[in-house]
Structure formats: structure tokens, C-alpha cells
Amino acid sequence: MAGEIQTSGDYIKHHLTNLTYGQLPDGTWGFAHTVEEVSAMGFMAIHVDTMFWSISLGMLFLLIFITASRSATAGVPGGLQNFCEMVVEFVEENIRQVFGTRPNAIIGPLSLTVLVWVFLMSMMDLVPVDLIPFFAHMAGVEYFKVVATTDPNATLGMSIGVFFLVLYYNVKIKGPIKFGAGLFTHPIPHWSLYWFNFILEVVDLIAKPLSHGLRLFGNMYAGEMIFILIALLPFYAQWALSLPWAIFHILIISLQAFVFMILTIVYLTQAHGSEDH
Amino acid sequence: MTINLTMLGQMISFVLFVLFCMKYVWPPLTAVMRERQKALADGLDKAAQAEKQLEAANDSAAQELEAAKRQSADLIAQAHQRATQIVEDAKALAVDEVSRIKQGAQAEIDHEVNRAREGLRARVGELAVEGAQRILESEVSPAAHQEMLNKLAAQL
Numbered sequence A: 001m002a003g004e005i006q007t008s009g010d011y012i013k014h015h016l017t018n019l020t021y022g023q024l025p026d027g028t029w030g031f032a033h034t035v036e037e038v039s040a041m042g043f044m045a046i047h048v049d050t051m052f053w054s055i056s057l058g059m060l061f062l063l064i065f066i067t068a069s070r071s072a073t074a075g076v077p078g079g080l081q082n083f084c085e086m087v088v089e090f091v092e093e094n095i096r097q098v099f100g101t102r103p104n105a106i107i108g109p110l111s112l113t114v115l116v117w118v119f120l121m122s123m124m125d126l127v128p129v130d131l132i133p134f135f136a137h138m139a140g141v142e143y144f145k146v147v148a149t150t151d152p153n154a155t156l157g158m159s160i161g162v163f164f165l166v167l168y169y170n171v172k173i174k175g176p177i178k179f180g181a182g183l184f185t186h187p188i189p190h191w192s193l194y195w196f197n198f199i200l201e202v203v204d205l206i207a208k209p210l211s212h213g214l215r216l217f218g219n220m221y222a223g224e225m226i227f228i229l230i231a232l233l234p235f236y237a238q239w240a241l242s243l244p245w246a247i248f249h250i251l252i253i254s255l256q257a258f259v260f261m262i263l264t265i266v267y268l269t270q271a272h273g274s275e276d277h
Numbered sequence B: 001m002t003i004n005l006t007m008l009g010q011m012i013s014f015v016l017f018v019l020f021c022m023k024y025v026w027p028p029l030t031a032v033m034r035e036r037q038k039a040l041a042d043g044l045d046k047a048a049q050a051e052k053q054l055e056a057a058n059d060s061a062a063q064e065l066e067a068a069k070r071q072s073a074d075l076i077a078q079a080h081q082r083a084t085q086i087v088e089d090a091k092a093l094a095v096d097e098v099s100r101i102k103q104g105a106q107a108e109i110d111h112e113v114n115r116a117r118e119g120l121r122a123r124v125g126e127l128a129v130e131g132a133q134r135i136l137e138s139e140v141s142p143a144a145h146q147e148m149l150n151k152l153a154a155q156l
Helices: A009-015 A035-041 A050-071 A077-099 A109-125 A131-139 A151-175 A175-185 A192-233 A239-270 B004-135 B146-153
Strands: A018-021 A028-033 A045-047
Touching: A009 A192, A018 A035, A018 A175, A045 A050, A045 B004, A050 A077, A050 A109, A050 A151, A050 B004, A077 B004, A109 A151, A109 A192, A109 A239, A109 B004, A131 A192, A131 B004, A151 A192, A151 A239, A151 B004, A175 A192, A192 A239, B004 B146
Parallel strands: none
Antiparallel strands: A018 A028, A018 A045
């Protein structure tokens, strides 16, 4: 697309590089201009494009739903309220089936936020891959990834947030002693195998947020990659592949947002249940 | 594909969005939904109650109608009875009247017969005398035969 990109390998790499702000090799702070500079920045850097899209879309989510709840009426609901209630009801129904009817103030709003936010972030995948980076390039921004969920930082950020909540509820519901003891006694309740249990349980505990975040990332990254590969085709042939893939992708993004929400509910349910695992 | 501060930033914005959702989105929307659910349930309850009441009203109306029908049938039967009674009474009255008139007439007839008889009786002597005169071609003195004539008249 842009003039300085020649090979398709460069094109793909360009599209998969985030707009990164961090410390440049010469010691000053600023945006990375090459892929090498990005990797040299290490941990003390931030993906501005990911943050921009995730926060904007999160704001959009809040804007839509707060607008609806501001004018919410118990009478005949309007279109927006109806839509929002439909989403809320869908979330509540899933919570009721998995989590049950235990009173919990956070699981509902958490699941709703996860569902809509992940859906909106993934939905940016349906915008033609070159469109927004093209305008960004014209505005002087070299790298601009549009789909926040193709950044593992975004998905892991959310899944680790859920993980902290899981730890909190484990400690709150089971108590620190019972939770700690459960790490040793769980699959095989025999004292000689407590060390083995502990390894298993810790791996299990850490694997949850990792798989939770990486599952979403992997699915979205693969989908984005296919859009980029389709964009390498001659322009007159692209529609033949990009249209069916985009239609299929509508299903994928809904499904992945749903799966992310359901896993959130399942992990929180496990944190609440004392026996079932 | 590098892990960096973005993850932390995402986590913070995630927490903030969830908090906002918890405060401004979830409670009002779910409250409104519960309220509507309750209103709908109440409405359905009321409809069921109204249906029951309607059924009861229909039942009682049918009962009332039945009672009214029975009452009217009774009334008609009573009226029939009364009419028959009146006719019977009238008939009896008429029969009485007839017999009374008949008795009157009979009395009158008897009276007339008696009078005629008395008249005849008064004149029987005269007629007998006249008859006898014709037979005997002679004068018969009514005074001389008064006693015999009276006997004759008494026989009549």
C-alpha cells in the first residue's frame, strides 16, 4: 500500500505492527518507526493504537448503554432501550444458567462489558484492512493496527483482570486458609502427593487466564491475518474471498465475544463453588 | 507481538469500564426490566382473575335466568289455575242463578196455575149449572145446589 513497502512479507509485517510509544535507541521517548525499534523498546512501551481503539470502543459501549439506561422506562421501551435490554437479558440468562442466582453485584456488569467490548473491538476487523491505516499514513502515522483484540496485550489484560477477580472471590468465599489448603489437597487427597497437587493446581490456575486471553487473541489474529492475505490479491479478485470471509467473520467475532464472556462467568463460578471444580 | 505496558493500560481501562457499567448501566436497566416483568406478571394475574370473575358472573347470570324462568313458569301456572278457578266460580254462580230464576219462574207458574184454578174453581159452579140447565132444559137454582157445587169445586 504505502510507497516504501515492497514485498508482501513487508506488507504483512507492517500490518501486524502496533503504533508503539516508548524509549527509542537514542534515549529519547517517541513512536517507533521500524519493527526493530518496536522490539528494542521492551516492556516499557505502550501500543497507542490498541489503547486508542479499546478505549474509544469502550466509551462507545458506555455511551450507547448509558444513553439507553438514562431514559429507560418500565413502560413500552424504545428501539435503543429494547436493544440494550435484549443484550442485558442475554447476559443475565447465561449468568443464570452457569452461575446460578447467587447475589453478586459484579458478575452481571462484568459479563456485559466483556461481551460488548470484545465484540466491538473484534468488529473493527470488518473494516477493510487498509482503509484506516491508509488515512493514518496520510496523517503521518506509520503503523496503525485497528483491531485491538489482535493484540495479546489487550486480551491478556482483560483475562488477567478476570483472574484477579477469580483470586479475590476464591479468598473471599472459601477463605484464605481453605483456598490455600485446596491448592494442596485437591485432585488427590493424600498427604504424600500434596507437592504434586500443588504443581497441578498452580498450573491449572495460571493456565486459565493465559488460555482465556490467548484464545481470543489467536482467533482474532488468524482472522486478521487472512484479511491481510486476501488484501494481497489483485484488487479485482479480492471481493471473491474477502466477502465470504467477512460474512464468516461476523459469526466468529460474535462467537468469540460470547466465548470470552462465558469463560469469564465459568471462572467466577468456579471461584464461588467450594467443591465442584 | 510483544507484551508491554499496553497490558496494564488495558487492564486499568477494563476495570474502569466495568465500574462504570456497574454504576450507570446495569442497575437502571435491570431495575426497569424487573419492573416491567412485575407489571406484566401483575397484568396477567389480573387478567386471569377477571376471567374467573367473568366465569362466575356468567354462572350467576345463568342461575338468575333459570330462577326467573322457573318463577315465570310458576306464575303462568298460577294464572292458569286462577283463570280456571274464576271460570269455575262463574259457572257455579251461573248455575245458581239459573236455578234461582228457574225457581222464580216455577213459583210464578205455580202461582198462575193456582190463580187459573181459583178462577176456574170460582166459575165451575156457574159452568156446571149452565151445563146442567142445558142438559135438564130447566132452571137450576145455584143457591139450592150450593152445597153440591162447593163439593165439586173442592174436588178440582
